[in-house]
Amino acid sequence: EDQVTQSPEALRLQEGESSSLNCSYTVSGLRGLFWYRQDPGKGPEFLFTLYSAGEEKEKERLKATLTKKESFLHITAPKPEDSATYLCAVRSNDYKLSFGAGTTVTVRA
């Protein structure tokens, strides 16, 4: 059974304090790893897709990386507007998408 574990559950940062979120996974053949951002009461918003180990994607203050067992979402010099829950999901060989429980990031000014 595919498993996705995100850590930490919650992260409190000071504005400008860089940090990383972890997504570890076990999957029967990775067909893609996805990162989403979710604001309270809203639908998840797509951020990145990574397909193979060594791949990296960047968008503003966010950078996602992928290894064979885990992915990291690095937040560089975060701002209060980066506060959200970040979700990781993996797609396996049967094209099923499994989500982690998320990491809630709070950035204080």
Place this chain on the structure above:
Amino acid sequence: EAQVTQNPRYLITVTGKKLTVTCSQNMNHEYMSWYRQDPGLGLRQIYYSMNVEVTDKGDVPEGYKVSRKEKRNFPLILESPSPNQTSLYFCATSRDTTYEQYFGPGTRLTVT
């Protein structure tokens, strides 16, 4: 503007009263899916559809039905809702099974 719409956004109902949550997309996407989101459990897939008239069960299909008669619409049907179906529901679409999914705004359902 590309969008996924859900209706209603909020619904309070009673046990056993049939209800339908609609989902519509204007992106001509093949793949559509329904999820429920509960605290501590994350997003769990209820049903998905790879194309018109093709649907399949996700991880938590019990108590739900779906249909895909047209490409743009994918309604979620609760024939006899129960309190354990109180949750936040999301519809999602993607070009096909290999691409990222785009989510609707969510429907908060309370069953008393």
